[in-house]
Amino acid sequence: xxxxxxxxxxxxxxxxxxxxxxxxxDGTMIDTADDFTAGLNGMLAQLDAAETSREEVIxxxxxxxxxxxxxxxxxxxxxxxxxxxxxxxLALYQAEYAKINGLATRLYPDVxxxxxxxxxxxxxxxxxxxxxxxxAVELLEKYALIGFFAVVYGGDSLPxxxxxxxxxxxxxxxxxxxxxxxxxxxxxxxDALAGRAAxxxxxxxxxxxxxGQAIQTIKSDGIVASLLDAANAISAYxxxxxxxxxx
Numbered sequence: 088x089x090x091x092x093x094x095x096x097x098x099x100x101x102x103x104x105x106x107x108x109x110x111x112x113d114g115t116m117i118d119t120a121d122d123f124t125a126g127l128n129g130m131l132a133q134l135d136a137a138e139t140s141r142e143e144v145i146x147x148x149x150x151x152x153x154x155x156x157x158x159x160x161x162x163x164x165x166x167x168x169x170x171x172x173x174x175x176x177l178a179l180y181q182a183e184y185a186k187i188n189g190l191a192t193r194l195y196p197d198v199x200x201x202x203x204x205x206x207x208x209x210x211x212x213x214x215x216x217x218x219x220x221x222x223a224v225e226l227l228e229k230y231a232l233i234g235f236f237a238v239v240y241g242g243d244s245l246p247x248x249x250x251x252x253x254x255x256x257x258x259x260x261x262x263x264x265x266x267x268x269x270x271x272x273x274x275x276x277x278d279a280l281a282g283r284a285a286x287x288x289x290x291x292x293x294x295x296x297x298x299g300q301a302i303q304t305i306k307s308d309g310i311v312a313s314l315l316d317a318a319n320a321i322s323a324y325x326x327x328x329x330x331x332x333x334x
Contacts, residue, residue: 111273114295129183146299201314
């Protein structure tokens with residue numbers, strides 16, 4: 088039986104042809120929640136604090152390491168202790184995460200096929216994540232995805248991270264495209280907020296984290312089941328745009 092692709096509201100793309108895709112990492116290309124959980128538990132053990140779980144962590148992922156640490160510490164330490172030990176906790180977490188980065192991760196279905204289809208369609212690609220850049224590059228290398236991307240920006244690459252539009256605008260500038268010619272693809276509200284603030288089109292995937300909230304709560308230009316479906320939707324839009332009568 089042929090699998091039917093999810094409906095995609097193509098008319099919601101209203102700008103020029105899409106020339107680039109700015110793609111998130113955690114929860115969009117790679118499931119990293121178990122790595123986060125293991126790194127945090129290594130940190131918490133050294134702070135003599137109670138363990139966390141994948142379910143708790145998923146609600147915090149997507150806003151950078153600092154937010155992740157503060158969120159995990161809040162229910163375990165007093166406000167004063169959490170603030171006073173934050174720098175220690177962050178350093179412990181980064182050391183623990185460096186040991187296990189990629190050990191308990193998995194690639195989501197059709198990620199490589201989707202990236203290849205986008206590249207073959209002539210799209211320029213960037214990875215923009217709130218994860219520290221060195222960890223992002225290590226993961227992309229582990230799954231042999233790094234070669235698809237002309238640029239990789241992490242949460243520590245620029246003065247501000249998503250949902251601020253700065254990383255998206257910087258990626259567009261590096262790729263040599265106008266923001267209106269790019270689409271932001273991610274699993275969370277932060278990705279869509281950053282894309283919209285940069286005047287980009289936005290697509291969301293339904294299988295990631297989104298801070299523990301339903302994907303339908305995100306305002307985007309459409310939900311696509313995978314990066315391959317995103318590639319097909321973009322190609323269909325560009326074909327229709329090119330075939331339309333020019334004024």
